[in-house]
Amino acid sequence: MPPRNKAAKNNIQDGALPQQQDCYEGERLIHVLKSIRRGIESARALAGNSLPEKVWLKQQFAIGVNDVTRVLERMAAIIDEGSTAQSPFVRLQAILLAADCNPKWLTKHLPTLAKSRKVPLIIVKDDKKGSLRLGELVKLKTAVAIGVKARGSAINQIMEEILDGDEPNQRALLQVQ
Template sequence: MGKKRKKSLNLPSSRRQQRSTVDNCFHGEILDRLMHELCKGIETAKKSKGGLSEKIWIKQQFSIGVNDVTRLLERMPRSGNNGHPPQSIQLQAILVAVDCSPKLLTKHIPVMAASRRVPVICIKDDKGGSFRLGALVKLKTSLSIGIKAKGTKINQVIDKFLNDKEFKVSDDVVIENM
């Protein structure tokens, strides 16, 4: 028997970005401000929901859970693929709680989002990021929430968060547009 050689891993740039993105989690004052602004945006957007029940309205605004977010990402065309017509549902951003166990549950989301150029916002909280995400959509917990691009007040809050330097408390935490 011969010696086994280790294979060197030449990870694509999206996987290298994924490693650095997971290290850049939002917590503390930045997270509190984001969650506060999102709650205000949700309450403002609810006023224009018409005759829809709250549960149906939330499903129209958000993709809730790892499976649903993954399904929507799979249906979105890759960023360099011009052959497919644009899908009717596009994700503006994805919120991911990094306090899940095992980590493999959400590990694929940043990689898939990178190929579709959807920014990923990692949430880390001592009280449990999954509890904070769940509270946004009236659930006990949620590991990931995709925000659908619908042009509502919720989308304006996310745009402000992604683009406005004043919204962020410190410059050491960055969101990478993947």
């Protein structure tokens, strides 16, 4: 059996999240969440009111640790940069993960799983209110993890800007409409 990296083992046992993910807090977090909220409202307005809001939200997002894990597991693992195998299942554009999850072991598998599928992970830190903030986005009391499904909507365009490091702006919403 090959020797293991003791620091990495302790990191996983402690439930600490790896440092490679993007972490949002403070004013930056407020700005990003408002942008996503505007994207949700814009995409909902474009879709019309044919579906109940909760059903429509489930089409746009994987909500909760179990749902995010299920979608990630159905996505094909990306072994090398050259493979472009298309999966018949839904792909996630990004995952929003609350840093205040307790116990930490509930979400310790998500960073590794997301990395293997090349899905960016955004950590939401807000003085133990990250799960409340994520819950507000999807009309729930709390949400520890939310996966943004790649559907080509205003939400996806705003997430793309966030992932590229650009500040989401109103022009993105107008271009989609």
